[in-house]
Amino acid sequence: MISVAIEKELKVYRGRHILKVNYQFAPGSVTKIYGPSGAGKTTLLKIIAGLIHPEQGKIIAGKETWLDTTAGINLTPQKRMPGFVFQDYALFPNMTVAEHLAYASTDRAWIERLLQLGKLDSLADHKPIYLSGGQQQRLAVLRALAIRPKLLLMDEPFSALDPETKSELINGLKILFKEIVPTVLIVSHNPQELDGWADDELYIA
Numbered sequence: 001m002i003s004v005a006i007e008k009e010l011k012v013y014r015g016r017h018i019l020k021v022n023y024q025f026a027p028g029s030v031t032k033i034y035g036p037s038g039a040g041k042t043t044l045l046k047i048i049a050g051l052i053h054p055e056q057g058k059i060i061a062g063k064e065t066w067l068d069t070t071a072g073i074n075l076t077p078q079k080r081m082p083g084f085v086f087q088d089y090a091l092f093p094n095m096t097v098a099e100h101l102a103y104a105s106t107d108r109a110w111i112e113r114l115l116q117l118g119k120l121d122s123l124a125d126h127k128p129i130y131l132s133g134g135q136q137q138r139l140a141v142l143r144a145l146a147i148r149p150k151l152l153l154m155d156e157p158f159s160a161l162d163p164e165t166k167s168e169l170i171n172g173l174k175i176l177f178k179e180i181v182p183t184v185l186i187v188s189h190n191p192q193e194l195d196g197w198a199d200d201e202l203y204i205a
């Protein structure tokens, strides 16, 4: 169970907006997170990962307290270690596809499976600049999976994919998730793409 109770003042143009979330994510569940642009969906994922610090809050993952502003507890992102798919991918320009995955895992068979899942096996020696937008996005997803994360935070992970590629990737992810059983949070502007997959949904206003 990942239990999140946070408050964060967002820096919005001409005003104040408080992001307030009180939610529990069941172990192994897939939750879609949706809501209007600027509501704070990306900020929420970054707060859970430990990349943004909220003014107030508590985050408990299983038996471990990741954040407790009252008790002064704030685990680093490295200690929380979620898989994170950034909205802008955040790939390393000087690393090839294979190097991105080798950086995260030494399990060659696992890396091979991921490359096949993302249809990037024939592009393993390419750097991001030689990949299409959709290929870059798939690499960002594969890199997040390489560590076999117990918590997977994905920010618009399918936005650059055509419908067929998207549905193939989602089918592959469903199989992989049965093995690694991560708790998954997916921010999506197209919530229908998660119909029949997401167990739960969280609206951020």
Ligand SMILES: Nc1ncnc2c1ncn2[C@@H]1O[C@H](COP(=O)(O)OP(=O)(O)OP(=O)(O)O)[C@@H](O)[C@H]1O
Binding pocket: 009, 010, 011, 012, 013, 035, 036, 037, 038, 039, 040, 041, 042, 043, 044, 052
């Ligand atoms: N570290 C931060 N501290 C305070 N405010 C922030 C911080 N990072 C971003 N913001 C502000 O929070 C607001 C919400 O941004 P965020 O990217 O979380 O929204 P979003 O719901 O993901 O939007 P979109 O759907 O357009 O991607 C923005 O106005 C942004 O300027």
